[in-house]
Amino acid sequence: xxxxxxxxxxxxIDCKQCEAACAEKNKLRYDDAVVAEDRQSEHKFTVVLNxxxxxxxxxxxxxxxxxxxxxxxxxxLRKTPAGPVIYxxxxxMGCRYCMVACxxxxxxxxxxxxxxxxxxxxxxxxxxxxxxPTACAAICPTGATKxxxxxxxILEAQQRLRNDPGKYVNHIxxxxxxxxxxxxLLSSVPFEEFGYRTDLTRDPLPLFTYxxxxxxxxxxxxxxxxxxxVWWITHRREEVAAAEGETANKVFYxxxxxxxxx
Amino acid sequence: xxxxxxxxxxxxxxxxxxxxxxxxxxxxxxxxxxTNLSDQFPWGIWIGFDVLCGVMLAAGGxxxxxxxxxxxxxxxxxxxxxxxxxxxxGYLLVCVALMFDLGKPYNIWHPLIMRNPHSVMFEVAYCVxxxxxxxxxxxxxxxxxxxxxxxxxxxxxxALIPLVICGVILSTLHQSSLxxxxxxxxxxxxxxxxxxxxxxxFFLSAIAVGLAMTIFESSMSSKHFGQQLELPIIQELGxxxxxxxxxxxxxxxxxxxxxxxxxxxxxxxxxxxLFWLELVLALILPLILLTQKRIRTTAGGLYVIAVLVVLGFxxxxxxxxxxxxxxxxxxxxxxxxxxxxITAAIIAGGFALFGLATKYLPIFSTAEQPxxxxxxxxxxxxxxxYDGD
Numbered sequence: 001x002x003x004x005x006x007x008x009x010x011x012x013i014d015c016k017q018c019e020a021a022c023a024e025k026n027k028l029r030y031d032d033a034v035v036a037e038d039r040q041s042e043h044k045f046t047v048v049l050n051x052x053x054x055x056x057x058x059x060x061x062x063x064x065x066x067x068x069x070x071x072x073x074x075x076x077l078r079k080t081p082a083g084p085v086i087y088x089x090x091x092x093m094g095c096r097y098c099m100v101a102c103x104x105x106x107x108x109x110x111x112x113x114x115x116x117x118x119x120x121x122x123x124x125x126x127x128x129x130x131x132x133p134t135a136c137a138a139i140c141p142t143g144a145t146k147x148x149x150x151x152x153x154i155l156e157a158q159q160r161l162r163n164d165p166g167k168y169v170n171h172i173x174x175x176x177x178x179x180x181x182x183x184x185l186l187s188s189v190p191f192e193e194f195g196y197r198t199d200l201t202r203d204p205l206p207l208f209t210y211x212x213x214x215x216x217x218x219x220x221x222x223x224x225x226x227x228x229x230v231w232w233i234t235h236r237r238e239e240v241a242a243a244e245g246e247t248a249n250k251v252f253y254x255x256x257x258x259x260x261x262x
Numbered sequence: 263x264x265x266x267x268x269x270x271x272x273x274x275x276x277x278x279x280x281x282x283x284x285x286x287x288x289x290x291x292x293x294x295x296x297t298n299l300s301d302q303f304p305w306g307i308w309i310g311f312d313v314l315c316g317v318m319l320a321a322g323g324x325x326x327x328x329x330x331x332x333x334x335x336x337x338x339x340x341x342x343x344x345x346x347x348x349x350x351x352g353y354l355l356v357c358v359a360l361m362f363d364l365g366k367p368y369n370i371w372h373p374l375i376m377r378n379p380h381s382v383m384f385e386v387a388y389c390v391x392x393x394x395x396x397x398x399x400x401x402x403x404x405x406x407x408x409x410x411x412x413x414x415x416x417x418x419x420x421a422l423i424p425l426v427i428c429g430v431i432l433s434t435l436h437q438s439s440l441x442x443x444x445x446x447x448x449x450x451x452x453x454x455x456x457x458x459x460x461x462x463x464f465f466l467s468a469i470a471v472g473l474a475m476t477i478f479e480s481s482m483s484s485k486h487f488g489q490q491l492e493l494p495i496i497q498e499l500g501x502x503x504x505x506x507x508x509x510x511x512x513x514x515x516x517x518x519x520x521x522x523x524x525x526x527x528x529x530x531x532x533x534x535x536l537f538w539l540e541l542v543l544a545l546i547l548p549l550i551l552l553t554q555k556r557i558r559t560t561a562g563g564l565y566v567i568a569v570l571v572v573l574g575f576x577x578x579x580x581x582x583x584x585x586x587x588x589x590x591x592x593x594x595x596x597x598x599x600x601x602x603x604i605t606a607a608i609i610a611g612g613f614a615l616f617g618l619a620t621k622y623l624p625i626f627s628t629a630e631q632p633x634x635x636x637x638x639x640x641x642x643x644x645x646x647x648y649d650g651d
Binding site: 041042067070071072073074075076091092093094095096097099100101103105108109111112113114115116197199200201205206208209210212213216219220223224227228230231234235237238 | 289291292293294295299300301302304305328331332333334363364365366367369370372373376377378379380381382383384385386387423427430431434435438439442443445446447448449450458461587
């Protein structure tokens with residue numbers, strides 16, 4: 001079954017232990033300067049935003065049908081059955097299509113390195129494979145970030161919305177966005193305030209390109225036959241004309257290539 | 263003439279010198295210090311101009327080979343060589359540009375063994391790779407002829423028609439796929455440019471630009487290399503260009519209409535101005551000029567039209583790849599000097615290589631043209647065009 005994270009902003013206390021645990025897990029620098037940074041970057045995979053004492057986490061949504069993995073020409077990015085969207089740096093050639101395609105602007109690039117990698121949260125895929133929760137969920141002191149089966153977390157989120165409708169915006173972010181994500185969010189303030197787009201399509205993004213790409217296998221033989229056929233017809237006409245011209249060229253087929261020009 | 267040549271040579275050496283330094287910065291310091299690209303804006307002019315426009319400007323290759331070898335329009339035969347040359351150079355330069363833009367250019371061969379058939383980029387990579395090979399083969403007779411290598415020449419000629427058919431299929435696929443690349447971002451690309459018809463528009467405009475480039479090259483060659491194409495051929499291209507642009511224009515209008523975007527056309531704004539610039543250059547002015555017989559039939563008029571169409575669709579590609587993505591990225595992207603230097607060097611290199619090729623290879627030798635065709639078959643030319651009368 002597919003795992004997921006449920007982040008309930010109303011339970012969050014902005015302790016930033018998830019940020020620290022994430023940095024430790026991914027062997028990233030986490031000093032005062034990094035603590036102060038309020039956006040995701042190639043050295044900060046998750047961030048707790050604070051806006052008028054309302055909090056919101058940002059991290060890779062680990063989409064059910066990720067645009068980044070679908071566009072990657074070398075399959076460096078991949079969705080695992082367990083839920084995480086993982087990255088294999090050795091395959092990557094650095095085209096950065098994943099960054100352009102991601103609807104959440106998640107993948108970041110090591111612009112200042114000579115062998116740059118795409119960097120993003122990979123939902124602690126090794127821990128998840130081993131049956132452990134992600135580093136951020138394991139350390140969260142209030143249960144704001146909770147790890148579990150996606151189906152069960154959806155039921156729990158719906159339960160929380162039903163039990164306390166006044167406390168929440170009536171929306172589970174990630175339930176349907178771009179076909180669903182493995183990170184689900186609950187909030188008491190509109191998601192847009194933290195940069196989450198709420199106008200995203202419910203269709204998985206890979207569908208938009210696959211609709212076109214899936215026609216290519218049919219197009220190749222069809223195009224070949226049509227072009228070959230046209231070639232055959234146009235040149236056959238010429239052969240016929242030449243053969244007939246041998247008997248009647250002077251009377252009937254004056255060659256006049258400049259006929260259309262004045 | 264002598265002074266002019268030295269001036270252009272000076273410009274050329276200045277561009278190349280700055281490009282050498284830019285190349286050093288790119289490969290010694292990395293993409294960050296050498297470009298204005300960022301996490302918000304990962305694709306700049308190396309993709310928007312060098313790749314998207316480069317491939318588009320090379321579209322004459324498949325358009326002309328299809329017209330001459332498949333549709334058997336022999337009148338156009340004398341311009342096949344210069345357009346195949348342009349296309350071949352164009353694709354080689356696109357590959358050069360990719361070596362600069364890719365973060366790890368030494369991994370450029372990875373799509374050969376690491377496949378993801380769901381990726382448009384994967385398809386484009388394969389098509390561009392195969393089509394460059396096809397172009398090399400289509401171009402090879404010119405070189406083989408020059409060095410009197412008759413045996414390989416015979417082999418290539420025998421394979422000509424299958425090669426041309428492969429070339430047309432591969433071109434159709436990747437010219438349209440460069441538009442398909444952007445279908446994955448319905449929320450990011452501005453509604454002026456995001457449409458499910460993007461692949462169709464990219465393909466049609468590639469044909470228009472292929473024709474315009476052929477007219478443009480003919481004129482350039484006559485000025486700088488003393489070679490030129492017959493006026494009737496250019497007039498013919500002008501007529502086809504009119505039809506292609508008209509079809510494209512109607513589709514484009516209907517697309518805007520059905521998506522309800524027409525009302526946005528008159529809201530002042532950054533995107534609106536650039537959208538109008540594109541429309542005026544690529545469609546409105548050329549269509550007006552092409553419908554005037556007085557202009558359409560002169561070499562000078564056709565040259566102006568060709569330049570407008572080329573500039574217009576360059577604007578279109580830059581709009582799709584840069585302008586249309588700026589508001590969702592929340593920033594403006596302006597290329598760094600290093601990016602411009604590399605791009606300028608690639609353009610200058612293209613011109614220089616074209617000039618060298620026309621000087622040392624039989625590109626324009628239209629009189630004695632045993633070229634890609636066997637001499638015998640070329641004799642019976644024109645009978646097709648007579649059928650209709």
